[in-house]
Amino acid sequence: MPKRRYERREPTHDWQQIKPLLKDTAQINYEVIRPVILWGQTPKERGAETGVSPRTIYYRANLFDQAGMASLLPAEPPPPVPKVDKRSLPPDVRQEIIDLYAQYPAFHPHEIATICFVKFNRKLAPATIKLILASGPKPTTTERRYPRYAEIEDGETRRRTVIRLHVDG
Structure with a gap:
């Protein structure tokens, strides 16, 4: 029998058990707003559980409603500004x-x-x-x-x- 890719765990809603398992910032952001979006938990309640500001949770949940999963991903950095060498000639x-x-x-x-x-x-x-x-x-x-x-x-x-x-x- 092939080895399991991920270790089997009991499902939980306890933030203190979930947080150490998360590695990516997009995944962390989603897990913070998930109960608010899926089950209607208030941002104030979720903020008390996670330690994240209720305003931030409310803002991220609204962004998620508007843009979906793309709102969880980091914004693209601005394109690098080419350095102009003052010594270079036009x-x-x-x-x-x-x-x-x-x-x-x-x-x-x-x-x-x-x-x-x-x-x-x-x-x-x-x-x-x-x-x-x-x-x-x-x-x-x-x-x-x-x-x-x-x-x-x-x-x-x-x-x-x-x-x-x-x-x-």
């Missing part, structure tokens, strides 16, 4: 660094850092620029916004280009 700054280097490969990291400071008001270290260039996303543009200075024939256009680039950083 994607638009990263993309700008990559695009600047793709357009002007002769730029040194400190020059790109200066442009980013002017454009985004954020000081970057040249080492950060090197790291982003080594592991960043692919450039969105590969051609230059303006031709090289020597390739611009009109002096006024040259000057306007220099001023626009200066405004950009």
Whole structure:
């Protein structure tokens, strides 16, 4: 004959005998409100037996009437809030660094850092620029916004280009 999974006990309504057998909080909560729901015992009487506040028993019994067994289960914890590292760069700054280097490969990291400071008001270290260039996303543009200075024939256009680039950083 197979062994019993649970030890056989005499049924009882005595809370002092039931409580040591309960392991789960949902099970404990149910056993506290069960006589109130099934047999109409008052929350005050059940509170005197269990040591739980009658208001808590009344509240849990009402929740059980409304939501059923789901009211006995613990509420889901809120989703974890992702920690934002203050040192991490936003994607638009990263993309700008990559695009600047793709357009002007002769730029040194400190020059790109200066442009980013002017454009985004954020000081970057040249080492950060090197790291982003080594592991960043692919450039969105590969051609230059303006031709090289020597390739611009009109002096006024040259000057306007220099001023626009200066405004950009």
